[in-house]
Amino acid sequence: MKARSCVLVVPILAVPGSNPRFLEKAQGLPADEIFLDLEDAVAPSAKEEARKNVVAALNEGDWPGKIRGGPGQRPQHPVDLP
DSSP states (O other): OOOOOOOOOOOEEEEETTOHHHHHHHTTSOOSEEEEESSTTSOGGGHHHHHHHHHHHHHHSOOOSOOOOOOSOSTTHHHHOO
16 A cells, blocks of 8 residues: 655744734634734835834734744844844
């Protein structure tokens, strides 16, 4: 009998930090991982407000698990994670 390969699917939810409604809703969704995006999903003109939204969501929300920051290779990194 030939061995079958198995693919593990892990739901990962990307939430743009520029959308407070999405940030609030994401807390109750059954994803294995949620990342609050400050990069690709956010227009350059909205990044400052997105940072404020993410900080507020993390401080005021109920986020189970751990928080992990990005690799810090961008000039904005010190602003994103003070």
